[in-house]
Amino acid sequence: MKTLIVVAHPKLVESGTQQFLKMSLKTSQDVTWHVLEKNSISLNVAAEQKLLQSHDRIIFQFPLYWYSAPALLKHWEDEVLTRNFVYGAGQSLQGKELGIVVSTGDAKQGFSAGGSENYTLSELLKPYQALALKAGMKYLSPFSIFQFAYLTEPEKQRLLVNYQQYVTNPNFNTFHGRELWLEQQLEQKAAASTKPQQLQQILAVIRDNRENLEELKWTLGMIKDDEDE
């Protein structure tokens, strides 16, 4: 799976969140980090469209500005996502995935009915969901980062791995999908290690746990089917 991250941040170098996210991906393959330049008056539309076509998961990554993306993403959308490319004769994005990575300086609890912002992020990001629907894309649950500067070290570490999964794990939204992805990471870590035994032993236990869980799930399915009759 190839992932394209379209980064739209007017003050990219000053953003601790964006630097952290970029650093999270330094060893990942099949990921393209594509920064939208603030001063690019004319975009090379054909090149941008080609870039979109050559990836399977497209991610728009931006800070929330007035409940929306910064203007440079909207400008890029207006120029690159032409009618024929998206839903006319072309339908070039059909079958791909669209994900959103959004950061905000406001607290998570504010984004709910009755909260300080009154609306959930899923509600505010509806235009992207509509775009995905129109383009025949699968819309992924948005990945949100609240108040990055206030995160504790363990929270940042968890954010790093969750973000890696949002970008590279085809099934990041199921527990089983996360199990498989983490096993794969550990396997690669063991293969690159000079002392792989310890990591291989850990991997074997995690794999056993997963297989036992699968078996129990299957047994429960059988019991439930039987109860239903």
Add this chain to the structure above:
Amino acid sequence: MDTNQWVKQQLTTLATTSKHYEDRALYVALLDLVTEQQKRLVQSQGEVDGRTWNPSKW
């Protein structure tokens, strides 16, 4: 020691002693995973036992 407890102990050490930040983050995530797996194993086994013990089917 239970094998899962052994794994958690190993991962806890790795999560604090590994040189690279990215590696430490991975071990924290694996520790969370094993904890969640253990919880689900206990819950699923309990559910199998509970549903198997079903007097209405006697």
